[in-house]
Amino acid sequence: MHTDALLHLNLNRRGGISRRNFLQAASLSVAGSTLLSQFQLNAEELKKEGRSCILLWLAGAPSQMETWDPKPGTPNGGETKKISTQTPGVEIAHYWPKIASVMNDVALIRSMTGKEAAHERGTYHLHTGHRMLGIERFPHFGSVVAREIGDPQSDIPNFVSIGQTLSSGFLGVQVAPFIIDRPGQLPANVFNSTPESRQQRRLALLSQQEKDFTEAGAQALVKENIKLYEKANLMMKSPKLKAFQFDDEPTNMQEAYGKSQTGQGLLVARRLVEAGVPFVEVRTGGWDMHNNVFKGMERRAPDVDQGLSQLLIDLKQRGLLEKTLVLCMGEFGRTPKINARPPIPGRDHWVKNFNLLMAGAGIKGGQAIGKTDENGQEIVDSPVQVDDLFRSMCKAMQIDADMELHTPIGRPVKLVESGEVIKGLFG
Amino acid sequence: MNSIPLSILRDSQSEAGFFMLKHGQSNYSVSSQLIIWVTLICLILTTTLEAAPKKKKKAPPLNLPPLKTQEQKMQLLGYIRQTMPTRKIGSRISFSSADLDKALEQELGPATKSFAKIIDDETFIRRVYLDLTGELPSPNRISSFTSSQNRKKRSILIDELLETEAYARKWARYWTSVIFYDSEANKNRISPKALEDWLTEQFQKGAPWDYITVMLISATPQRNKKVRNDFGQKYGPNNFVLACENKSTELASQTARIFMGISIKCAECHDHPFDNWKREQFHELAAFFHPYTYKMPDKDDPTVKTTVKPRFLLGEKPYETMKSDARRVSIAAYLAYNPKNYWFARAYVNRIWSEVIGDGFYDVDSLGPDSDVMHKPVVNRIAANFRYKDFDPKWVFRLIMNSKVYQREMRTISSSSELFTAIRPSRLRPDVVAASVKNLTGEDKKLRKEIMEVFDMNPSLPQGALEGSIQQALLLMNNTTLQSKLSASDLKKKLVSISADEEMVQELYLNVLARHATDQEIERSVNFLKESKQRPEAIDDLIWVLINSTEFRTKR
Numbered sequence: 002m003h004t005d006a007l008l009h010l011n012l013n014r015r016g017g018i019s020r021r022n023f024l025q026a027a028s029l030s031v032a033g034s035t036l037l038s039q040f041q042l043n044a045e046e047l048k049k050e051g052r053s054c055i056l057l058w059l060a061g062a063p064s065q066m067e068t069w070d071p072k073p074g075t076p077n078g079g080e081t082k083k084i085s086t087q088t089p090g091v092e093i094a095h096y097w098p099k100i101a102s103v104m105n106d107v108a109l110i111r112s113m114t115g116k117e118a119a120h121e122r123g124t125y126h127l128h129t130g131h132r133m134l135g136i137e138r139f140p141h142f143g144s145v146v147a148r149e150i151g152d153p154q155s156d157i158p159n160f161v162s163i164g165q166t167l168s169s170g171f172l173g174v175q176v177a178p179f180i181i182d183r184p185g186q187l188p189a190n191v192f193n194s195t196p197e198s199r200q201q202r203r204l205a206l207l208s209q210q211e212k213d214f215t216e217a218g219a220q221a222l223v224k225e226n227i228k229l230y231e232k233a234n235l236m237m238k239s240p241k242l243k244a245f246q247f248d249d250e251p252t253n254m255q256e257a258y259g260k261s262q263t264g265q266g267l268l269v270a271r272r273l274v275e276a277g278v279p280f281v282e283v284r285t286g287g288w289d290m291h292n293n294v295f296k297g298m299e300r301r302a303p304d305v306d307q308g309l310s311q312l313l314i315d316l317k318q319r320g321l322l323e324k325t326l327v328l329c330m331g332e333f334g335r336t337p338k339i340n341a342r343p344p345i346p347g348r349d350h351w352v353k354n355f356n357l358l359m360a361g362a363g364i365k366g367g368q369a370i371g372k373t374d375e376n377g378q379e380i381v382d383s384p385v386q387v388d389d390l391f392r393s394m395c396k397a398m399q400i401d402a403d404m405e406l407h408t409p410i411g412r413p414v415k416l417v418e419s420g421e422v423i424k425g426l427f428g
Numbered sequence: 429m430n431s432i433p434l435s436i437l438r439d440s441q442s443e444a445g446f447f448m449l450k451h452g453q454s455n456y457s458v459s460s461q462l463i464i465w466v467t468l469i470c471l472i473l474t475t476t477l478e479a480a481p482k483k484k485k486k487a488p489p490l491n492l493p494p495l496k497t498q499e500q501k502m503q504l505l506g507y508i509r510q511t512m513p514t515r516k517i518g519s520r521i522s523f524s525s526a527d528l529d530k531a532l533e534q535e536l537g538p539a540t541k542s543f544a545k546i547i548d549d550e551t552f553i554r555r556v557y558l559d560l561t562g563e564l565p566s567p568n569r570i571s572s573f574t575s576s577q578n579r580k581k582r583s584i585l586i587d588e589l590l591e592t593e594a595y596a597r598k599w600a601r602y603w604t605s606v607i608f609y610d611s612e613a614n615k616n617r618i619s620p621k622a623l624e625d626w627l628t629e630q631f632q633k634g635a636p637w638d639y640i641t642v643m644l645i646s647a648t649p650q651r652n653k654k655v656r657n658d659f660g661q662k663y664g665p666n667n668f669v670l671a672c673e674n675k676s677t678e679l680a681s682q683t684a685r686i687f688m689g690i691s692i693k694c695a696e697c698h699d700h701p702f703d704n705w706k707r708e709q710f711h712e713l714a715a716f717f718h719p720y721t722y723k724m725p726d727k728d729d730p731t732v733k734t735t736v737k738p739r740f741l742l743g744e745k746p747y748e749t750m751k752s753d754a755r756r757v758s759i760a761a762y763l764a765y766n767p768k769n770y771w772f773a774r775a776y777v778n779r780i781w782s783e784v785i786g787d788g789f790y791d792v793d794s795l796g797p798d799s800d801v802m803h804k805p806v807v808n809r810i811a812a813n814f815r816y817k818d819f820d821p822k823w824v825f826r827l828i829m830n831s832k833v834y835q836r837e838m839r840t841i842s843s844s845s846e847l848f849t850a851i852r853p854s855r856l857r858p859d860v861v862a863a864s865v866k867n868l869t870g871e872d873k874k875l876r877k878e879i880m881e882v883f884d885m886n887p888s889l890p891q892g893a894l895e896g897s898i899q900q901a902l903l904l905m906n907n908t909t910l911q912s913k914l915s916a917s918d919l920k921k922k923l924v925s926i927s928a929d930e931e932m933v934q935e936l937y938l939n940v941l942a943r944h945a946t947d948q949e950i951e952r953s954v955n956f957l958k959e960s961k962q963r964p965e966a967i968d969d970l971i972w973v974l975i976n977s978t979e980f981r982t983k984r
């Protein structure tokens with residue numbers, strides 16, 4: 002019986018310490034080091050247990066010509082120059098010098114091709130692997146990961162998003178993204194000053210109250226609420242909460258990621274992954290550059306360049322990169338032709354070819370997969386469909402891409418309907 | 429139906445008052461004005477009412493009166509409204525709540541066997557208060573209602589609540605959320621509050637839905653460069669257009685979504701995979717909202733653009749030389765006053781039904797093909813009658829709430845065959861949760877803001893697709909302001925002052941959940957009190973439990 006779960010909340014079953022102990026521990030440096038070792042222990046466990054994924058989402062759809070597939074000197078190239086990278090032969094746009102310096106760990110896909118050129122639909126397609134067609138709402142890939150890899154008893158959510166994102170769709174609240182707006186802060190209202198025994202009495206009484214409401218006909222809502230309260234109560238006591246903050250990170254580490262929202266978000270993402278969260282999304286907006294694409298890129302790129310390159314360096318140093326998939330992408334690409342939009346031209350929506358960045362989790366770095374023609378208008382080598390991308394993501398996460406999901410009406414749907422793993426992506 | 433019967437115009441001359449917004453306008457005589465209007469109406473509505481407009485001769489020059497101000501636009505729309513052939517029918521036809529129940533029973537067939545029981549008075553008053561006012565009834569109100577012997581008391585209560593400011597405010601908030609929920613407009617250029625206030629005023633004075641809609645659609649906000657950040661947002665009706673950032677494509681898809689319940693947004697880029705909507709149709713609709721010549725970008729090369737002429741979804745074309753202001757007026761007319769556009773009336777009906785029953789006949793804003801509509805004859809009948817009733821929003825509430833469909837007990841509906849055999853328990857909207865909390869704690873702006881954010885929900889998603897969050901649980905369990913305010917609240921003081929346990933528990937349930945406690949609940953609570961060392965602390969605990977119960981944030 003689900004209602005019983007509340008009655009028997011065992012808040013310490015994962016070795017968590019009570020909030021009061023936690024606070025005492027945090028105030029004593031000696032005990033503080035226990036916390037630290039607990040983190041390291043989790044990192045150890047993680048290496049054994051499973052993989053994680055950090056998705057850096059560039060909302061608005063970044064231009065491929067200004068990221069990983071520049072075409073300087075052609076009519077479509079615009080003001081963007083190309084620079085060489087750590088990997089001989091792989092050249093990228095000049096806005097990304099720091100990414101260039103870690104290219105040996107990075108695989109670029111230059112031949113992505115999609116179907117949706119509107120933001121909402123493209124976002125949905127690239128987050129769920131399904132197009133927005135019927136009324137069914139497919140889960141965010143993060144929710145699938147949370148379900149397949151995450152520990153169902155985990156005391157912090159198995160899927161955290163820094164910034165609004167899609168929901169878990171028909172997979173339900175159990176694997177819904179826990180959304181925080183600003184990185185570096187504890188989630189609101191996690192502290193409770195009620196003594197443990199009193200809290201237990203309250204919860205016990207609440208569970209009976211809920212049972213009555215179930216019988217009155219609201220079982221679905223009650224069931225959901227019980228899950229949420231159980232998770233909330235675990236979270237309140239969790240020593241892992243510290244992963245949401247980064248004040249205990251050395252200053253040079255904070256600076257290496259950058260003080261930007263994106264940099265801080267990625268630092269928190271790394272800490273969450275270290276604490277055992279299998280999926281973290283970090284969002285950054287402003288990539289819908291219909292106007293002024295070159296200046297816009299100069300403004301937006303540096304934060305991502307710094308944060309993302311540091312994330313790769315940091316994960317590698319901690320031995321986490323081989324188990325952590327890092328993805329950086331947006332919902333589609335932008336027109337190779339520069340539009341004539343006043344006052345300063347930019348690029349419009351384009352879905353025929355776009356690009357993205359992948360690293361870690363067995364992906365072979367130092368390569369660029371796929372090729373577009375010299376004007377960037379056609380894919381001339383190895384086109385990659387969204388399904389192919391999702392198959393590859395599944396492979397990296399060691400999830401069965403052919404697994405069946407059941408929609409609310411019981412219709413079985415494959416996690417990824419077709420496609421194949423991108424050739425040459427894995428070493 | 430090819431021309432407008434003049435008699436109708438004359439008949440309704442006196443009724444046009446509603447639309448003659450400003451008094452100081454009628455400087456010239458009504459008769460000469462009428463002639464202009466008649467010409468106009470014919471010009472605007474001919475294509476509307478003709479099945480297939482034949483090739484016309486060179487059209488006479490269009491002598492439009494000025495349509496710059498909202499008043500001028502509404503005056504014209506008011507006259508067009510009077511010509512609706514359905515107005516005549518409306519006076520002869522009635523459709524009662526009993527008719528609705530009968531129609532639905534026929535439709536449901538064998539499913540009527542699983543009809544839930546009719547609710548008791550206490551459940552009814554809570555439900556109807558939440559639906560119509562977004563607030564809980566006070567304990568006094570509950571007792572006077574349940575003890576009343578009047579056999580018509582339920583229907584009287586519905587009528588009474590429909591006249592309150594709270595009713596107008598609640599639904600104004602709902603529609604404001606519908607319009608702004610997905611808006612990406614710059615916050616400095618919009619004013620959801622101004623829209624909410626304007627809608628409140630409209631709902632309160634009983635403005636018809638078509639009037640509200642055409643006011644929103646035909647608005648053309650002007651920027652006042654002399655004042656910083658003045659985009660006309662302070663004038664409530666401007667805010668639909670501002671929410672769409674005055675972009676033609678956004679206005680097209682939002683108009684179809686909100687006022688017709690159909691999803692055509694994806695047709696912006698490609699032909700709709702399941703529907704009849706073609707990409708070109710989307711852009712023709714967008715062209716309607718464009719101030720000048722609209723150009724549709726090529727699918728593959730956005731630098732290549734083709735000019736698209738405005739055309740409404742049912743094929744209606746505006747008069748060619750019309751200026752953008754006049755085009756806005758004509759699209760509003762096509763939307764609301766073409767009786768063939770059954771989507772318009774049905775979209776409103778389905779939204780209200782969905783909100784109060786818990787399930788819609790279809791997802792409120794993403795209708796694909798018409799075959800996706802469940803129990804179509806029923807919703808179509810309500811929609812047709814809504815038109816006959818001059819789009820009176822309150823009529824829809826009266827119809828539904830006086831029916832048995834609305835007055836059944838709740839049940840978790842899990843398959844479409846069970847639809848409408850019971851009420852689906854629904855999550856309360858953020859403003860309603862905030863009001864329930866305020867009812868106990870008193871006003872606290874910061875707390876209200878936090879609740880509004882944490883409990884926010886997409887008003888266009890079906891109840892079954894909504895989800896709660898851990899943050900909601902954390903807020904209700906732990907928020908320090910909430911906890912301390914509850915502990916110092918009037919309710920708490922009152923409860924502490926009642927020494928009889930059972931009486932205290934009843935008072936608690938009546939104030940927090942707006943119902944009496946069951947025997948089981950009394951027993952449980954009294955035991956809890958007995959096992960507690962400190963009575964005031966135990967009372968805090970009991971309040972805490974009810975605040976955190978699913979029922980507190982659910983309409984049952």
